[in-house]
Structure formats: C-alpha cells, structure tokens
Amino acid sequence: MSGCGFQPLYATSNNGPTAAELAAVRVGLLPDRSGQLLRRALEQRFGSNTGVAGQYELKASFQTGIEQEGFRRDGVATRSRITATAPWQLYTMAVPPVLVASGTEKTFDAWNIPDNQFFAADASADAAQQRLVVLIANDITEKVAIALRARNRGTA
Numbered sequence: 001m002s003g004c005g006f007q008p009l010y011a012t013s014n015n016g017p018t019a020a021e022l023a024a025v026r027v028g029l030l031p032d033r034s035g036q037l038l039r040r041a042l043e044q045r046f047g048s049n050t051g052v053a054g055q056y057e058l059k060a061s062f063q064t065g066i067e068q069e070g071f072r073r074d075g076v077a078t079r080s081r082i083t084a085t086a087p088w089q090l091y092t093m094a095v096p097p098v099l100v101a102s103g104t105e106k107t108f109d110a111w112n113i114p115d116n117q118f119f120a121a122d123a124s125a126d127a128a129q130q131r132l133v134v135l136i137a138n139d140i141t142e143k144v145a146i147a148l149r150a151r152n153r154g155t156a
Contacts, residue, residue, distance in 0.1 A: 021148050022141075023052035025090070028059045034129055035062045038086065041137035046144075056100065058144065060088035062136070064129070069110065080125065081110040084132040088140055090147060101147030105139040107132055 027042045029035075042058065043049060064084050068077035087104040091097040109131050111124035 019047055019050075020052050021055075021152075022145060023047040023050045024055035025144060026054040026057050026093075028057060030060060030062055032062070034064060034084075034133060037130070037133045038062045038137060041133055042140060045137055045141040054093055056148075057091050057093055057097070058088060058140075059091065060086055060140065062086045062133075064132070070112075077113055079110060079112050081108060082125070082128050082132065083108040084129075084136055086136045086140065088143075090144055100151060101143065103140075103143050105136050105143070107135045107139070 023046055025046045026048060027039050027046070030039045038060065042060075062084065063086075064082055066080055066082050068079070069081050070079035071077055083106065085104060085106045087102075089102040090100040092100060109128040111121075111128050113121045113124075
C-alpha cells in the first residue's frame with residue numbers, strides 16, 4: 001500500500017502526527033459524568049499521560065438529549081433515542097493561543113424500554129451513553145490527528 005502513497009494516520013513518520021504529537025494534546029476539563037467519561041476516553045486515545053510535554057489544548061463540551069420514540073396505544077414510550085453532540089476546539093499552548101482546528105461531532109443511539117423492567121431500561125441507557133462516548137472520542141481523535149498531519153505538512 002505504501003507504493004500508492006497510503007500512510008497510516010497514526011504512523012510514526014516525519015509526515016504525520018506521531019504518537020508523541022497526539023500525546024502532546026491536553027484535554028480540558030469537562031463537566032458532568034458523561035463529560036468526564038469523554039475526557040478519559042480522549043486522554044487514553046491521545047496517550048496524554050505518557051510524560052510528553054503539552055503543546056496543544058483540546059477544549060470540548062458534551063451534551064446529550066433524549067427523545068421518546070415508539071409508543072404503545074396507551075401512550076407509554078417503548079423506545080428511547082439519545083443524541084450526543086460534542087463541539088471541540090484545538091489550540092496551541094502558545095501565548096496567545098492559536099486555533100489549530102475545530103469541529104462538532106454528533107452521533108446517536110437508541111434502546112428499547114421493556115415493560116416493568118426498570119433496571120433493564122437504566123442499564124440500556126447507561127450502555128448507550130458509553131457507546132456514544134466511544135464514538136465521539138474516536139471521531140475527535142481522528143479529526144485532531146488529521147489536523148496535526150495537515151499542520152505538519154503546512155496545509156492547514
């Protein structure tokens with residue numbers, strides 16, 4: 001594949017963001033439980049706790065909204081849909097900070113609400129939130145890596 005110019009996004013070459021460059025991204029604090037989960041997921045993907053000096057700061061927020069879908073004849077909801085939105089900005093740690101990249105990631109998940117099984121419904125909601133955090137963290141990591149690659153090549 002390298003003959004056609006393909007290079008892995010996380011390669012440790014001079015052309016792309018290396019693991020050290022991703023590790024130089026510091027993730028700002030996010031409020032609430034879901035924000036904390038997203039921050040932890042991003043730090044794990046970036047390798048932020050590997051001792052590499054910080055060069056960039058990622059500022060993000062994480063909001064979710066739940067809507068009911070699928071109703072029985074008596075009006076009780078039988079399905080819930082949760083939508084997650086995470087606007088983010090990547091800045092340099094220079095003074096003054098320079099915006100490197102920004103974006104908004106959005107995804108959704110849904111689960112059925114079984115009759116009279118409240119624990120199952122809560123467990124399904126928690127599992128859906130975990131999946132959303134993983135999806136959003138993956139999307140942000142990919143976009144940050146692309147932005148760092150473009151910055152290194154001088155095309156940003």
